Amino acid sequence: MSFKKGLAVVLACATATLAFAGCAQSSGNTIKIGGIAPLTGDVSVYGKAASNGAKLAIEEINAAGGVLGKKIDFIEQDEEGDPVKAVNAYNKLSSQKVVAIIGDVTSKPTISVAQKAAKDNMPMITATATAKDVTTYGKNMFRACFLDPYQGETMATYATQNLSAKNVAVLYDTSDDYSKGCAEAFKAKVEALGAKVVAYEGFGKGDTDFKAQLTKINQSTPDALFIPSYYNTIALIATQAKEVGIKATMLGTDGWDGVLGALDKSNLAVVEGAYFCNHYSTEDKSEVVQKFLTDYKKKYNEDPNAFAALGYDSAKILLAAIQKAGKTDKQAIIDALAASDYEGVTGHISYKGTGDPVKSVAIIKVVNGAYTLDSKITAQ
Amino acid sequence: MDFIYQLINGLQVGSIYALVALGYTMVYGIAKLINFAHGDIIMVGAYIALLAVGSMNLNIWVALLVSVVFCVILGVLIERVAYKPLRNSSRMSALITAIGMSLFLENLFLLIFSSNKRPFPNSFSGVAFSIGDKPISFNTLLTITISLVLMFVLWFFVQKTKIGKAMRAVSEDTAAAQLMGININTTISVTFAIGSGLAAVASVFYSSTYPLVDPYMGVMLGLKAFIAAVLGGIGSIPGAILGGVIMGIAESLTKGYISSTLADAVVFGILILVLLFKPSGLLGKNVKEKV
Numbered sequence: 001m002s003f004k005k006g007l008a009v010v011l012a013c014a015t016a017t018l019a020f021a022g023c024a025q026s027s028g029n030t031i032k033i034g035g036i037a038p039l040t041g042d043v044s045v046y047g048k049a050a051s052n053g054a055k056l057a058i059e060e061i062n063a064a065g066g067v068l069g070k071k072i073d074f075i076e077q078d079e080e081g082d083p084v085k086a087v088n089a090y091n092k093l094s095s096q097k098v099v100a101i102i103g104d105v106t107s108k109p110t111i112s113v114a115q116k117a118a119k120d121n122m123p124m125i126t127a128t129a130t131a132k133d134v135t136t137y138g139k140n141m142f143r144a145c146f147l148d149p150y151q152g153e154t155m156a157t158y159a160t161q162n163l164s165a166k167n168v169a170v171l172y173d174t175s176d177d178y179s180k181g182c183a184e185a186f187k188a189k190v191e192a193l194g195a196k197v198v199a200y201e202g203f204g205k206g207d208t209d210f211k212a213q214l215t216k217i218n219q220s221t222p223d224a225l226f227i228p229s230y231y232n233t234i235a236l237i238a239t240q241a242k243e244v245g246i247k248a249t250m251l252g253t254d255g256w257d258g259v260l261g262a263l264d265k266s267n268l269a270v271v272e273g274a275y276f277c278n279h280y281s282t283e284d285k286s287e288v289v290q291k292f293l294t295d296y297k298k299k300y301n302e303d304p305n306a307f308a309a310l311g312y313d314s315a316k317i318l319l320a321a322i323q324k325a326g327k328t329d330k331q332a333i334i335d336a337l338a339a340s341d342y343e344g345v346t347g348h349i350s351y352k353g354t355g356d357p358v359k360s361v362a363i364i365k366v367v368n369g370a371y372t373l374d375s376k377i378t379a380q
Numbered sequence: 381m382d383f384i385y386q387l388i389n390g391l392q393v394g395s396i397y398a399l400v401a402l403g404y405t406m407v408y409g410i411a412k413l414i415n416f417a418h419g420d421i422i423m424v425g426a427y428i429a430l431l432a433v434g435s436m437n438l439n440i441w442v443a444l445l446v447s448v449v450f451c452v453i454l455g456v457l458i459e460r461v462a463y464k465p466l467r468n469s470s471r472m473s474a475l476i477t478a479i480g481m482s483l484f485l486e487n488l489f490l491l492i493f494s495s496n497k498r499p500f501p502n503s504f505s506g507v508a509f510s511i512g513d514k515p516i517s518f519n520t521l522l523t524i525t526i527s528l529v530l531m532f533v534l535w536f537f538v539q540k541t542k543i544g545k546a547m548r549a550v551s552e553d554t555a556a557a558q559l560m561g562i563n564i565n566t567t568i569s570v571t572f573a574i575g576s577g578l579a580a581v582a583s584v585f586y587s588s589t590y591p592l593v594d595p596y597m598g599v600m601l602g603l604k605a606f607i608a609a610v611l612g613g614i615g616s617i618p619g620a621i622l623g624g625v626i627m628g629i630a631e632s633l634t635k636g637y638i639s640s641t642l643a644d645a646v647v648f649g650i651l652i653l654v655l656l657f658k659p660s661g662l663l664g665k666n667v668k669e670k671v
Contacts, residue, residue: 038661174641204641206600211389212635213645218514219382232497232592239502239591244385245515263435267502267591 031067031328033058033318034093035076036086036103036113046307047105050127051076052300053311054102057319060295067323079104083112090116099180100124102314105307107131114141123333125318127310135355140334142355144314145279145348148178151253152185152228154277154361158377159224159251160193163275167198169222169248171213171237173229174202182228182253197224210237214244221250230255235262238270252276254306260369268369279306280346281362281373292345306346313344320348347376381512386631386636388511392520393590394628397442397525399582400605401612401620402534403575409551411467411490413474417481421464421576425451425583426500426581426593427489433501440584441489448580455576456569464565465644489595503584523585530578531621536667538617543570549617604647613664622662628649 020064035054038047044234058074066072075096077089080245086109100123104110115125118138125142126134132149135141146154159165172183187197198220200214214237217225225248227237234256241250252259256276260268282293283304292312298303304312321336322328340350347360358378365374392548400422406566407415413468425447462481466474538544543566549557558564586601587593604627612623627647634646652661 202640207640208592208600209631209635210393211385211394212632214638215382215385215389215514216636235499235592236590240589243517243519243589244389245507246659262497262499262592264499264501264591267499269502 007197029070030073031070031322032073032075032096032104034096034098034101035074036079036089036092036093036101036109037076037105038081038109039078041080041082042286043106047078047081047126049305049307049312050105050314053296053304053308053313054127054222054310054315056230056292056299057295057312057315059299061316062320067319068328072319077107079107081106083109086110086113087116088114094120094122099330100318100322100333102127102311102318104129107134110134111137114138117141121330121334123318123321123330123337125314125337127314129306139338139355140330142317142340142351142357143338144310144317144344144349144357146359146361147356148181148253149185150356151277151361152182152187152226153189154363154377155182155226155251155253156189156193158275158277158363159226159249160190160195162225162375162377163249165194165195165223165249167220167222168224168226169199169201169217170197170205170226171199171201171210171217172227173205173233175205178230178253178255181227183226186226186228208236210240211244214241214246217248218244218246224249224251226251228253228255231258231262232272234259238263238274239267242270250274252290254278257306257364260366260371265369268366271366272369274366275374276364277361278364279362280309281364281371283364283371283373284362284376285373288343289345309345313346313349316344317342317349337377348378367376381514382636385514386632387522388516388524389636390629390632391625392523392628393631394625395524396582396586396589396601396624396629397579397605398621398624399527399530400601401609401624402531402617403579404572404606404609405612405614405617405620406547406575408591408609409617410547411459411463411568412471413463414478414606414614415463415572415575416475416478416602417462417485418575418579419605420482420485421451421455421579421598422583422586422601423489423593423595423598424454424485425580426587426597428492428580429584429587430498430500430593433503440501440588444581444584447584448577451576451580451583452573455572455579459569459572460526464568476572483606486595486599493595495595497592497594498595500587502587502591519585519588523589526581526585530581534574534578534617537574543567547571607647608653610661611654613658613661616663618663619661619663626662 037051038044048193058072077084079089090113102125104113105128107129110126111133114137115133119148121140123140127144130145130147159168170183173179190197199217228263257278259271317340324334325332325336338351349357352358360376360378362376363374364371403418428444429447432438432446434436462477464476504519504522506518507515508518509516546567549562608627609620612619624637626660630647630650631643634643
């Protein structure tokens, strides 16, 4: 009985899908773009921000007349942060004949979808999936964000060239892939650029005492100290670094964003003069950033985070590519994406043979207890 | 030079462990109870000091005093409400109550202050003196000297005063002490008061070195201090101090010279070795069970 019921439901669904598919082919005045994001569940904070950013970009373009003279129809699927549901969402979108997909948001489900999308040669751009594998499954896969190792390389370039550091030290979380990836890339790049890594120290998850490592680092008198970790840990490390008398310039990655909130105002001096890289800076006075900030705030009544900015850029890149391709043919869109040259909120983005962007990174400096945009650089 | 500096780092962490371990060991010595809520008293102390400095703009020393007074009252209250009614029931019931009290305090503070970590102000800034070209901060110096002074005062109190003698008597034989006219309730209350007061002092120095306060900050610190107490011999006051200092220095030297990730392994390794050869801890008394 229940089997029969189930069958009936499946049949009903199939009919409905067919009906939709029929609609898609017949309606000629819109271009369908699919969106996959975790809109509910544990990682919904990221999913919603990225999706809001993408929707803002699509709305702007629709208001300006759309792409190829047609309006964009953005069909979004919630995958709840689950790789299986993400693949289901992809299948659903694919059957609705979308021409390209913006998504997914976190790395694991994105990889699942990417494997499927590669077989269909479906143009796909993810805003924020940073794992290395994401773009390795096919030429159809692109991303708007930089990778973890890229941050290490950028900071290495900045330390050796802009700060002319000769001896650098690294302190990283041995239990965290993000921290480890950044630290390894930093070390390799610094050595390639001719500077010396005089100390390479680790710490464990949940540690609060770093004085032993910092004392050891201080013994080697580095010019710069690279600490790729998250803001709460940085608050502890920076305080203790000052206590043991470390004078080296501190360098960090996008995990540092928020460190000023994790320090009491009487203690802000411990990160004074530190540099870290980030996807973009709200202090950036450039027109595209300021316009994005005001528009986003007007629409959603909150400040956009880096996920929202990347979501916005990924939608803009895709739509610009479709416009340039001049048609909605999959291969034409992929070719246009690969030739992207786009000035976005999160910096200048282009692709050199892979789906990973060559893009500029914002270097933020802490000056007088506030984040200031120091410069925008591109790693070599 | 580096070695001396690492020793001082170890001594700083070790003296905080020792201050907290004293609370565990004294309560165990007298009430035969492992007070698992002790670690959370540290957390409460840190929040009170934070509120006193942050919201009421008090001087850090006044805040320290406020925190000590609050924790003393809280410690005594916890004993009266949660442990006293169970004094004659099985040790397991008391232990479970202690764990319950610990969870209660954590969740209460989670509810009031949320799980967000709060920054603690920079309280004892500046450099006290330098070894070679490396500075020793005022904070480090204060933590070590104040802990030493408090340990000496405690030793004097336990050895020389009347109530100290009563504490020692109760710890040796509760029934006999009662027959000699010692007020058990007062003695136990004083023990909890001293332990909680020391925890409050430890919390302020701990938070000024590691300036983030959250409802679970006492868990790991409490656990480490408990291990220090066991290492030194639970029930023994000099043992708690020795255990705390050994743990602090072992951690610091392991991180400095072997590997940062092995610090906990070395500390627990020392504990296992000590317990293998001296099951009652370094300075613990070997109590023979009567059959």
